[in-house]
Amino acid sequence: MRHLLSTADLSHRDALAILDTAEQMAAVGEREVKKLPALRGRTVVNLFFEDSTRTRISFEAAAKRLSADVINFSAKGSSVSKGESLKDTAQTLAAMGADAVVIRHGSSGAPARLASSGWIDAAVLNAGDGTHEHPTQALLDAFTMRRHWARLHGTESTGTDLAGMKVLIAGDVLHSRVARSDLWLLRTLGAEVTLVAPPTLLPFGVGSWPCTVSYDLDDALAARPDAVMMLRVQGERMDSAFFPSVREYSRRWGLDDVRLDRLDTLGLKDTIIMHPGPMNRGLEISARAADSPRSTVLDQVRNGVSVRMASLYLLLSGENSTDRTAQEQKR
Amino acid sequence: MTASGAVSSRTVLSSADIDRALTRIAYEILEANKGPEDLVLMGIPLRGYPLARRLAEKIAAAAPGVDPAAITGQLDVTMFRDDLARRPTRPPYATRVPVTGIDDKVVVLVDDVLYSGRTIRSALDALVDLGRPRIVRLAVLVDRGHRELPIRADHVGKNLPTSSAEQVRVRLAECDTPATDEVVIEGTA
Numbered sequence: 001m002r003h004l005l006s007t008a009d010l011s012h013r014d015a016l017a018i019l020d021t022a023e024q025m026a027a028v029g030e031r032e033v034k035k036l037p038a039l040r041g042r043t044v045v046n047l048f049f050e051d052s053t054r055t056r057i058s059f060e061a062a063a064k065r066l067s068a069d070v071i072n073f074s075a076k077g078s079s080v081s082k083g084e085s086l087k088d089t090a091q092t093l094a095a096m097g098a099d100a101v102v103i104r105h106g107s108s109g110a111p112a113r114l115a116s117s118g119w120i121d122a123a124v125l126n127a128g129d130g131t132h133e134h135p136t137q138a139l140l141d142a143f144t145m146r147r148h149w150a151r152l153h154g155t156e157s158t159g160t161d162l163a164g165m166k167v168l169i170a171g172d173v174l175h176s177r178v179a180r181s182d183l184w185l186l187r188t189l190g191a192e193v194t195l196v197a198p199p200t201l202l203p204f205g206v207g208s209w210p211c212t213v214s215y216d217l218d219d220a221l222a223a224r225p226d227a228v229m230m231l232r233v234q235g236e237r238m239d240s241a242f243f244p245s246v247r248e249y250s251r252r253w254g255l256d257d258v259r260l261d262r263l264d265t266l267g268l269k270d271t272i273i274m275h276p277g278p279m280n281r282g283l284e285i286s287a288r289a290a291d292s293p294r295s296t297v298l299d300q301v302r303n304g305v306s307v308r309m310a311s312l313y314l315l316l317s318g319e320n321s322t323d324r325t326a327q328e329q330k331r
Numbered sequence: 332m333t334a335s336g337a338v339s340s341r342t343v344l345s346s347a348d349i350d351r352a353l354t355r356i357a358y359e360i361l362e363a364n365k366g367p368e369d370l371v372l373m374g375i376p377l378r379g380y381p382l383a384r385r386l387a388e389k390i391a392a393a394a395p396g397v398d399p400a401a402i403t404g405q406l407d408v409t410m411f412r413d414d415l416a417r418r419p420t421r422p423p424y425a426t427r428v429p430v431t432g433i434d435d436k437v438v439v440l441v442d443d444v445l446y447s448g449r450t451i452r453s454a455l456d457a458l459v460d461l462g463r464p465r466i467v468r469l470a471v472l473v474d475r476g477h478r479e480l481p482i483r484a485d486h487v488g489k490n491l492p493t494s495s496a497e498q499v500r501v502r503l504a505e506c507d508t509p510a511t512d513e514v515v516i517e518g519t520a
Binding site for chain 1: 407410418419421422423425426456459460462
């Protein structure tokens with residue numbers, strides 16, 4: 001692995017390696033000294049062309065816990081607002097000696113462009129690109145689900161995958177890079193995925209995706225999922241009306257108090273409620289659902305740091321990439 | 332190993348030899364510590380941990396009232412190595428500290444082979460981040476020489492004079508297949 005651009009090209013082995021490493025990184029967060037010297041002297045640049053709170057802070061905390069130096073760059077207040085291109089920004093960072101670039105960009109494929117262009121010789125980590133992918137979010141979701149799944153089965157989570165788990169992903173699939181990344185990774189790990197959304201918020205060609213698609217949240221809940229992931233309604237990406245009104249969306253596709261209680265009447269006592277954040281309380285998820293004991297929202301944030309530590313460690317430690325691939329082929 | 336020259340392999344410690352060496356080390360640890368008080372055995376993965384477990388069992392057999400599981404831990408040193416940038420990426424192992432913690436304890440680091448001393452240096456760094464032991468000692472099954480750092484072991488199962496072209500392989504029933512105990516020297520004779 002040289003870059004982390006998408007979960008679609010992550011093998012089962014690589015995915016487990018990241019999750020298992022994250023398991024060890026999580027233990028560091030519980031220690032008195034929450035720091036490891038593994039990436040001392042390395043520089044990680046957070047290159048954020050779009051707004052973000054938790055992803056940027058999470059990457060920053062992860063890099064700092066591994067003793068790397070962190071440079072934060074946000075497009076607002078930088079030369080990008082003067083019209084600097086991605087190429088010039090990347091070459092500037094390369095000249096400053098960045099070892100890893102964490103990039104979030106509004107255009108799908110910007111991280112892949114950065115990784116393959118030769119503008120910069122650094123590991124590229126995709127922190128969300130347009131409506132394409134958000135691999136570390138998918139990894140932290142899988143990590144959270146795996147811990148839950150292993151606890152249900154009374155096993156250690158290390159080394160296991162999600163075989164047999166039923167995951168329901170509901171909401172704005174059309175604009176969601178999280179849904180895409182989650183789907184590819186969960187499929188790789190052996191989980192069954194059902195997508196639920198209004199027809200207007202499903203992407204073209206969703207029929208060819210390896211999942212079940214439904215328009216009715218109640219039907220999908222009756223299929224007894226083990227995890228329910230509510231996606232944020234991305235108002236900022238909607239330039240036209242995708243549903244008649246907020247009330248109607250909430251009534252038909254939101255996890256409201258009625259549906260929360262229905263989980264109990266269905267006897268789904270071990271079903272968890274997930275949300276990648278930031279939540280629109282009262283729209284796709286009710287406040288009571290978000291704060292219920294089923295909710296893993298804060299676990300997801302906590303696990304995000306561990307998963308990002310694991311990704312940075314696995315990408316940045318070891319010899320430079322060319323020698324490494326040669327070694328891997330030998331093995 | 333060079334391509335020329337036949338690869339020889341000879342067993343230097345048998346299963347019974349390993350057991351006797353561990354029994355002696357367990358008594359040495361108890362003697363040096365004047366009893367089992369405050370003892371914590373931290374095994375370094377992969378093979379240091381099963382060795383630490385065995386030592387703890389032997390200490391418990393010699394000093395009644397000691398719970399072997401409660402004084403054994405595992406210390407991963409991967410993140411503290413000085414060759415992280417020179418070797419292929421290695422995934423870390425788990426670090427498990429006994430519930431008593433290691434503050435003001437007598438920590439015995441346990442590993443299979445002492446060679447350059449660099450693993451032990453990283454272990455000392457890793458230990459500092461977990462707490463402040465009163466004393467840190469080192470027990471190894473095999474000391475093969477060729478130290479690159481000013482580090483020595485307090486308890487040694489066997490001193491093995493080797494050439495650096497040779498490889499010392501420790502196999503333990505807990506983590507190797509076939510499940511046998513032995514120490515083998517491989518290399519051009």
